Amino acid sequence: MADKYEQVLELAKRRGFLWNSFELYGGTAGFFDYGPLGAMLKRRVENIWRDIFVINEGYYEIEAPTIGIEDIFIASGHVGGFSDPLTECQKCHEPFRADHLVKDIVDNPDTMSAEQLTEVIGKNNIKCPECGGRLGDAYEFNLMFKTAIGPGGKRAGYLRPETAQGMFVDFPRLVKFYRDHLPFGATQIGKAYRNEISPRQGVIRLREFTQAEAEIFIDPRDKTHPKFKEVADIVLNLFSQEGQVSGEMKKMTLGEAVKNGIIAHEFLAYCLARTYQFLVRVGVSSEKMRFRQHMKDEMAHYAADCWDAEILSDRFGWVEVVGIADRTDFDLKAHAKQSQKDLSIYVSYDTPKKVEKFVVKPDMGILGPKFKGKAGKVANALKSLTSEQLSGDVIQLTIDGEKIEINKDSVKFETVTEEVHGENIIPHVIEPSFGIDRITYSLLEHSYFEEDAKEKVEDAEEGEEEKRIVLRLPPEVAPVQAAVFPLLSRDELIKPGTEIVDKLRKAGILVAFDDSGTIGRRYRRNDEIGTPYSITIDYQTISDGTVTIRDRDTMKQVRAKVSDIADNIYDMLHKPHHIFE
RNA sequence: GCACCGAUGGUCUAGCGGCUAUGACUUUAGCCUUCCAAGCUAAUAACUCGGGUUCAAAUCCCGAUCGGUGCACCA
Numbered sequence: 001m002a003d004k005y006e007q008v009l010e011l012a013k014r015r016g017f018l019w020n021s022f023e024l025y026g027g028t029a030g031f032f033d034y035g036p037l038g039a040m041l042k043r044r045v046e047n048i049w050r051d052i053f054v055i056n057e058g059y060y061e062i063e064a065p066t067i068g069i070e071d072i073f074i075a076s077g078h079v080g081g082f083s084d085p086l087t088e089c090q091k092c093h094e095p096f097r098a099d100h101l102v103k104d105i106v107d108n109p110d111t112m113s114a115e116q117l118t119e120v121i122g123k124n125n126i127k128c129p130e131c132g133g134r135l136g137d138a139y140e141f142n143l144m145f146k147t148a149i150g151p152g153g154k155r156a157g158y159l160r161p162e163t164a165q166g167m168f169v170d171f172p173r174l175v176k177f178y179r180d181h182l183p184f185g186a187t188q189i190g191k192a193y194r195n196e197i198s199p200r201q202g203v204i205r206l207r208e209f210t211q212a213e214a215e216i217f218i219d220p221r222d223k224t225h226p227k228f229k230e231v232a233d234i235v236l237n238l239f240s241q242e243g244q245v246s247g248e249m250k251k252m253t254l255g256e257a258v259k260n261g262i263i264a265h266e267f268l269a270y271c272l273a274r275t276y277q278f279l280v281r282v283g284v285s286s287e288k289m290r291f292r293q294h295m296k297d298e299m300a301h302y303a304a305d306c307w308d309a310e311i312l313s314d315r316f317g318w319v320e321v322v323g324i325a326d327r328t329d330f331d332l333k334a335h336a337k338q339s340q341k342d343l344s345i346y347v348s349y350d351t352p353k354k355v356e357k358f359v360v361k362p363d364m365g366i367l368g369p370k371f372k373g374k375a376g377k378v379a380n381a382l383k384s385l386t387s388e389q390l391s392g393d394v395i396q397l398t399i400d401g402e403k404i405e406i407n408k409d410s411v412k413f414e415t416v417t418e419e420v421h422g423e424n425i426i427p428h429v430i431e432p433s434f435g436i437d438r439i440t441y442s443l444l445e446h447s448y449f450e451e452d453a454k455e456k457v458e459d460a461e462e463g464e465e466e467k468r469i470v471l472r473l474p475p476e477v478a479p480v481q482a483a484v485f486p487l488l489s490r491d492e493l494i495k496p497g498t499e500i501v502d503k504l505r506k507a508g509i510l511v512a513f514d515d516s517g518t519i520g521r522r523y524r525r526n527d528e529i530g531t532p533y534s535i536t537i538d539y540q541t542i543s544d545g546t547v548t549i550r551d552r553d554t555m556k557q558v559r560a561k562v563s564d565i566a567d568n569i570y571d572m573l574h575k576p577h578h579i580f581e
Numbered sequence: 582g583c584a585c586c587g588a589u590g591g592u593c594u595a596g597c598g599g600c601u602a603u604g605a606c607u608u609u610a611g612c613c614u615u616c617c618a619a620g621c622u623a624a625u626a627a628c629u630c631g632g633g634u635u636c637a638a639a640u641c642c643c644g645a646u647c648g649g650u651g652c653a654c655c656a
């Protein structure tokens with residue numbers, strides 16, 4: 001029996017949503033093309049993401065290169081950590097995970113370098129598990145695609161394995177753009193690349209994929225969110241750390257979840273809410289969606305909390321489509337270290353703090369001429385003294401083994417109360433990271449229905465069952481937004497049809513015109529690509545200037561005036577079904 | 582990557598050493614047709630690729646590629 005994945009992919013291939021890449025040359029695993037309808041669908045999904053995160057949250061979008069330089073990925077840990085140690089049999093050329101071969105001999109093979117692993121393999125005389133041949137030196141197989149920048153191959157470049165680093169690297173510029181004010185965020189929608197050893201699961205695991213990521217920089221002392229109230233009552237399917245131990249999912253409001261400490265803080269919970277709204281809006285079923293918290297050992301050591309949005313797919317089970325993490329200051333610190341640049345931001349206190357400070361002011365006008373080259377050292381020595389040590393008439397110092405006496409007139413000191421208005425901190429980062437391809441596949445699967453069509457039509461004949469394939473895409477994401485059909489392929493009906501097509505196109509609506517075959521067939525053709533509205537021109541159109549508009553999901557029809565057809569369709573794309581109610 | 586299984590028009594499929602390679606649906610052109618695909622006529626369109634065995638290979642053998650399943654892997 002064909003499962004849902006098979007059905008969806010068959011439709012996707014046939015109608016131009018998804019194609020295996022390079023099919024002409026036999027194809028290559030891990031790559032997919034978006035066909036005409038798929039590319040449009042994906043764009044619409046991305047634009048809804050922009051509407052939520054860029055327009056409504058105000059996290060502007062940037063665009064960084066897809067190739068990164070080595071420093072970036074040394075800082076991010078991808079050069080060192082984003083790899084597996086392999087060793088190859090010299091005889092049968094079978095590759096093995098080097099750390100797995102020695103796991104019975106040493107305690108923590110996953111922390112060992114390739115050289116160390118080679119040594120262990122040599123000392124213990126480990127042979128190829130397949131043919132008993134000698135094993136070669138262990139080497140790191142990095143999951144990043146490597147390339148060379150410029151001629152000569154001297155500078156290494158890597159295809160980015162995530163879009164996130166672009167925002168981190170631009171941090172100093174972003175700080176200025178947002179005029180030194182936390183919180184702020186930047187987003188990026190773009191391609192990322194991972195040279196998977198063995199990609200399977202079709203469109204779920206790709207070697208080249210599209211990510212939509214936001215990096216939101218917040219003040220670590222305040223992880224509340226000003227708009228949290230708006231989302232506190234949203235109920236989500238939460239699969240917490242505890243829940244995973246007991247095997248229990250809980251429906252809970254975000255307000256409760258934060259209050260009970262299940263979600264670390266408001267800001268993260270807020271991101272979960274917007275993620276939920278995004279996924280529902282593009283057509284993922286809320287019934288087949290959950291938020292799963294990373295287990296302690298699954299989370300990166302620096303992460304404060306991490307939740308994945310997962311969708312239930314027929315074949316693959318629960319699939320991660322979004323990761324939402326509080327990454328703390330890890331990334332900025334790593335880049336600060338690697339680049340030797342200060343990546344902190346000055347934050348003001350609500351009320352200035354009064355700080356008592358002991359200040360020593362050596363009088364260089366006296367010390368300078370007296371000590372000449374040593375004056376600097378003397379001054380520094382004085383600055384480190386306490387008020388007791390400075391309070392005598394004569395102050396004793398030892399500089400370079402030499403005893404020096406200084407008159408009290410040469411140095412002034414006092415305790416002052418200073419107002420401190422703020423401090424430099426390294427922001428924490430909240431990172432929602434979306435796998436656009438997986439989301440696009442998910443909504444196709446969740447929108448795919450095969451149903452018995454006869455029940456729906458009013459004057460249907462009893463008896464014969466007939467299958468109708470329909471993609472119940474939200475009108476907002478449907479690639480083709482309206483279809484125009486002359487009831488019969490006759491000139492007197494075709495002409496008003498093409499006029500309506502023009503009208504709709506001028507209104508920015510993607511519309512298809514179809515006059516081939518029977519009307520029923522044309523409805524079905526459009527049902528299976530999710531076209532939400534079909535407009536049919538009949539003889540009544542000629543006499544009274546009305547057409548029928550048919551709703552994809554209910555197959556109901558209403559008559560509407562040609563004169564305001566563009567407004568009507570436009571409204572319905574954004575406020576679904578209203579003229580059918 | 583390994584092991585097992587598979588690969589025939591756009592889709593599904595028949596063929597299992599000997600043909601001009603089945604059939605259905607789709608698509609296209611035309612006819613018919615006043616609202617939910619499969620009425621009529623016609624057309625287009627396929628043996629995954631490379632070797633080998635044989636007088637003869639879609640069919641048998643080997644390899645590659647792609648796909649599925651299990652193992653491994655999965656920031």
